[in-house]
Amino acid sequence: MSQLALPHLRYLEAEAIHILRETAAQFRKPLLLYSIGKDSSVLVHLARKAFFPGKIPFPLLHIDTTYEYPEMIEFRDRFTKEIGAELRVYTNRAAVEAGANPYDLGTAKCCHLLRTRALVEGLKEGAYDAAIGGGRRDEERSRAKERVFSFRDREGQWDPRNQRPELWNLYNGRVDPGESIRVFPISNWTESDVWRYIEVEKIPLVPLYFAEPRQVVVRKDTLIPLEANVKLLPGETPVTETCRMRSLGCTPCSGAIRSKARTAGEILVELSVFRRSERENRVIDHDQEGSMELKKREGYF
Amino acid sequence: MHEIVEKPLLRISTAGSVDDGKSTLIGRLLYDSKSIWEDHLEEVSRSRVNRAAHGPDLSLLTDGLRAEREQGITIDVAYRYFGTPRRKFIVADTPGHEQYTRNMATGASTADVAILLVDARKGILPQTVRHATIAWLLGVRKLAFAVNKMDLEGFHHEVFVRIQKQSEELLATLVGATASYFPISALDGDNVVEPSKRTPWYKGPSLLDWLENVDAEPASDGPFRMAVQLVIRPHLDFRGYAGQIASGTIRPGDAIRIQPTGTPARIKRIVSFDGDLDKAWAPMSITLELDREIDASRGDWITAASSTPQRARRLKTTIVWMNEEPAREGAAYLLQHGTRITPVRLARIAERLDPATQTQVRTNELRLNDIGLVELETADALPFDLYRENRATGAFILIDRLSNLTLGAGLIESSLDDEHHSGSLHSSERAALFGHRPCLIDLSERPELAPALERHLLLRHSHALILENEDVPADFLLDAGLLVVATTPRPEAAVQASGLSSDPATAIAELLEALHHAGVFALEDDYVEGEGI
Ligand SMILES: Nc1nc2c(ncn2[C@@H]2O[C@H](COP(=O)(O)OP(=O)(O)O)[C@@H](O)[C@H]2O)c(=O)[nH]1
Ligand SMILES: [Mg+2]
Numbered sequence: 001m002s003q004l005a006l007p008h009l010r011y012l013e014a015e016a017i018h019i020l021r022e023t024a025a026q027f028r029k030p031l032l033l034y035s036i037g038k039d040s041s042v043l044v045h046l047a048r049k050a051f052f053p054g055k056i057p058f059p060l061l062h063i064d065t066t067y068e069y070p071e072m073i074e075f076r077d078r079f080t081k082e083i084g085a086e087l088r089v090y091t092n093r094a095a096v097e098a099g100a101n102p103y104d105l106g107t108a109k110c111c112h113l114l115r116t117r118a119l120v121e122g123l124k125e126g127a128y129d130a131a132i133g134g135g136r137r138d139e140e141r142s143r144a145k146e147r148v149f150s151f152r153d154r155e156g157q158w159d160p161r162n163q164r165p166e167l168w169n170l171y172n173g174r175v176d177p178g179e180s181i182r183v184f185p186i187s188n189w190t191e192s193d194v195w196r197y198i199e200v201e202k203i204p205l206v207p208l209y210f211a212e213p214r215q216v217v218v219r220k221d222t223l224i225p226l227e228a229n230v231k232l233l234p235g236e237t238p239v240t241e242t243c244r245m246r247s248l249g250c251t252p253c254s255g256a257i258r259s260k261a262r263t264a265g266e267i268l269v270e271l272s273v274f275r276r277s278e279r280e281n282r283v284i285d286h287d288q289e290g291s292m293e294l295k296k297r298e299g300y301f
Numbered sequence: 302m303h304e305i306v307e308k309p310l311l312r313i314s315t316a317g318s319v320d321d322g323k324s325t326l327i328g329r330l331l332y333d334s335k336s337i338w339e340d341h342l343e344e345v346s347r348s349r350v351n352r353a354a355h356g357p358d359l360s361l362l363t364d365g366l367r368a369e370r371e372q373g374i375t376i377d378v379a380y381r382y383f384g385t386p387r388r389k390f391i392v393a394d395t396p397g398h399e400q401y402t403r404n405m406a407t408g409a410s411t412a413d414v415a416i417l418l419v420d421a422r423k424g425i426l427p428q429t430v431r432h433a434t435i436a437w438l439l440g441v442r443k444l445a446f447a448v449n450k451m452d453l454e455g456f457h458h459e460v461f462v463r464i465q466k467q468s469e470e471l472l473a474t475l476v477g478a479t480a481s482y483f484p485i486s487a488l489d490g491d492n493v494v495e496p497s498k499r500t501p502w503y504k505g506p507s508l509l510d511w512l513e514n515v516d517a518e519p520a521s522d523g524p525f526r527m528a529v530q531l532v533i534r535p536h537l538d539f540r541g542y543a544g545q546i547a548s549g550t551i552r553p554g555d556a557i558r559i560q561p562t563g564t565p566a567r568i569k570r571i572v573s574f575d576g577d578l579d580k581a582w583a584p585m586s587i588t589l590e591l592d593r594e595i596d597a598s599r600g601d602w603i604t605a606a607s608s609t610p611q612r613a614r615r616l617k618t619t620i621v622w623m624n625e626e627p628a629r630e631g632a633a634y635l636l637q638h639g640t641r642i643t644p645v646r647l648a649r650i651a652e653r654l655d656p657a658t659q660t661q662v663r664t665n666e667l668r669l670n671d672i673g674l675v676e677l678e679t680a681d682a683l684p685f686d687l688y689r690e691n692r693a694t695g696a697f698i699l700i701d702r703l704s705n706l707t708l709g710a711g712l713i714e715s716s717l718d719d720e721h722h723s724g725s726l727h728s729s730e731r732a733a734l735f736g737h738r739p740c741l742i743d744l745s746e747r748p749e750l751a752p753a754l755e756r757h758l759l760l761r762h763s764h765a766l767i768l769e770n771e772d773v774p775a776d777f778l779l780d781a782g783l784l785v786v787a788t789t790p791r792p793e794a795a796v797q798a799s800g801l802s803s804d805p806a807t808a809i810a811e812l813l814e815a816l817h818h819a820g821v822f823a824l825e826d827d828y829v830e831g832e833g834i
Contacts, residue, residue: 005308005309005519005521006309006582006584006585007307007309008307008309008310008389010585011309011310011584012310013586014545014584014585014586015545015584015586017545017586018530018544018545018586021530021531021543021544021545021586022530022640024531025530025531025599025640048574049573049574049575050543050586051533051543052533052572052573052574052588053533053535053539053541053572054533054534054535055535137379137380137381137382138381138382141379144379144380144381145377145378145379160377161377163377164706164707165403165404165406165407165623165698165707165710166407166707167406167407167410167411167696167698167707167710168410168411168692168693168696168698168710169411169545169693170637170638170696170697170698172637172698172700172705172707174700174705175705176705187380188380188382188391190382190384
């Protein structure tokens with residue numbers, strides 16, 4: 001008998017490709033939520049593999065909050081063009097024009113308008129019946145409970161107590177008009193799996209992920225890189241720190257960490273001694289205990 | 302220096318009664334293998350709820366929903382991840398309450414091994430038997446009995462031995478299962494990661510040691526099976542069949558068959574983004590190019606030519622029912638098997654298994670969390686292997702056509718088509734084999750059309766005959782599944798010759814149209830409505 005095994009990264013890759021193909025086959029109009037971050041970069045790479053030698057059979061949607069780092073937008077446009085993917089961008093224009101910003105509204109409300117509402121409306125406007133996202137179960141406790149094919153009602157809401165059972169690798173993607181499924185192909189990946197995969201597959205990333213001396217302000221325990229949108233609060237002065245982003249969000253709300261890691265390999269070494277989660281550097285998740293579950297119920301990714 | 306050989310990923314599911322310590326054990330494994338972030342731990346330590354006797358309540362690390370933390374119980378499956386230099390693990394924390402049994406079955410469906418928690422003070426409980434039986438039914442053969450809360454029983458050897466003895470009766474019923482036993486304290490960590498000083502009488506490995514070394518059955522053994530997920534056609538010169546290998550291995554040149562048609566072909570190339578492969582095995586996701594143009598699409602299986610699956614429309618299955626609305630005999634649903642979805646009818650609910658007592662109870666419905674023996678009839682013939690031989694080709698789910706909900710999980714136990722080969726043919730089976738249902742046609746007004754109609758029907762492989770003797774009843778011919786063309790008046794006939802065109806060719810066309818209209822050839826549509834055949 002052969003005793004062929006698959007290294008665990010290849011196991012996760014095969015599982016993710018299977019899920020991406022199920023999504024393409026089961027839905028009328030799927031799309032891939034492309035946040036330009038490392039997880040969605042991995043997703044796009046997996047999608048290229050899944051449909052090779054064909055092209056990715058669905059568009060990539062970027063929810064632009066208008067608080068993105070310029071480097072991200074530049075990377076997005078170049079990369080999607082290079083691989084021949086179809087890019088769509090959606091912004092909650094009404095909210096932006098009404099001046100939505102985290103300073104006046106607070107992070108929770110701002111995030112709800114510019115990310116959650118924008119996403120739900122963007123999906124509704126395009127009548128998409130499936131949205132593929134880079135969520136991982138190890139990110140946060142409520143995500144650990146979520147299905148790979150996660151049902152959303154007409155309002156884009158998640159009901160954690162009433163999820164469809166999901167057995168084996170049989171995914172039930174049947175929905176009625178207006179309802180949709182959020183699909184999480186890398187549910188079973190951890191942060192180090194993602195970095196290891198980026199390393200072995202040489203997946204290009206936004207340079208913000210790698211350490212460099214940057215102009216930042218130190219706010220509470222977080223380093224916030226100085227970008228056009230970031231307002232200095234009274235008493236704050238910019239300093240230069242060698243740092244990198246562990247997870248990307250909007251300019252005023254995501255923090256960098258002090259680090260010297262300039263490659264995926266160096267980041268992996270760093271990760272092996274890290275004791276704190278990547279989401280901690282996202283200011284938005286600290287609002288209250290269980291805040292991620294609340295946001296997800298409302299339609300956040 | 303020894304080189305560390307990484308073992309393949311291990312999928313673990315937990316089981317056991319409420320409060321036996323499942324969530325705490327997983328929290329402990331995560332914590333001791335340093336797979337938990339400090340800020341997550343701090344969040345837990347700050348929590349208003351803490352049911353642990355001392356230290357942080359590690360169960361809160363996996364009970365991620367608000368309702369779970371507030372009620373102090375696990376409601377839904379949570380998947381957690383941890384790893385050591387030797388191996389990576391995915392562990393499903395499952396609920397212990399009987400009303401959440403379906404979630405426990407979900408966790409077991411993909412597991413290689415199950416950890417069965419037993420409270421040292423309580424011993425084997427009905428719920429332990431229930432969970433062990435369900436894990437075993439779902440194909441888990443390696444069981445670890447973690448005798449927990451040994452700290453509350455003074456780490457006495459006798460307690461451990463008694464529970465080990467108690468489990469033997471249970472194990473005898475789980476054919477092919479092997480068990481290992483661990484005296485642990487999930488709360489304090491004894492024998493979870495490191496051997497404990499408090500159990501000098503225990504010489505075995507720690508639970509984590511065992512998990513690192515246990516061998517899962519590799520799916521790459523067994524005959525080649527792959528469900529076609531989609532056909533990739535970027536241009537006219539390429540047609541690739543994309544799928545994830547369910548079992549076995551494949552190489553270019555291998556002989557395969559498409560199922561259920563049985564069409565033979567050979568593998569031309571195994572195509573991948575990283576270049577062609579000279580070999581692929583389960584559970585890789587691949588794209589196959591075949592050596593000839595054949596008709597295969599999503600829903601079909603590609604299987605080894607040397608070892609083909611069974612094929613049947615009538616199946617004996619075990620079903621775990623997961624919906625509030627009970628399953629009833631005669632009800633019609635959708636069945637998803639591999640990548641095929643087909644209408645199905647629950648022909649008979651034979652009995653319900655009480656996994657806590659391991660006895661069978663006669664019934665004709667299955668309620669939420671019931672496990673029953675059910676006979677199914679599918680609209681399409683399914684290529685399959687028995688679940689106990691192949692988890693991927695022997696499993697299916699049932700879906701409600703209106704609510705779209707997943708209603709139940711099924712395991713194929715055997716084919717019932719064979720029994721029918723020896724017994725009398727069921728009318729639905731005959732209709733499926735003939736390609737039409739029986740029908741009486743009254744041509745008494747236009748008897749001259751009878752030979753032409755008979756010829757037309759025979760040419761389209763229908764089974765028709767002309768009945769000229771008015772004294773012969775048509776019933777037994779219809780029972781035999783035939784299309785009966787009568788030239789004498791038959792008022793009971795479903796199709797009459799009145800009002801036909803005077804042109805013979807047009808009249809025949811009108812008659813065929815009338816037969817279609819009467820649903821004679823529309824087998825699957827009728828089936829969908831849950832009646833007819
Ligand atoms: N003394 C002691 N208490 C434990 C141990 N393991 C779990 N517990 C406690 O038992 C209770 C139930 O644990 P939990 O992990 O939620 O059980 P589950 O329902 O099986 O997930 C909690 O109060 C735990 O703190 C143990 O090894 N020793
Ligand atoms: Mg629990």
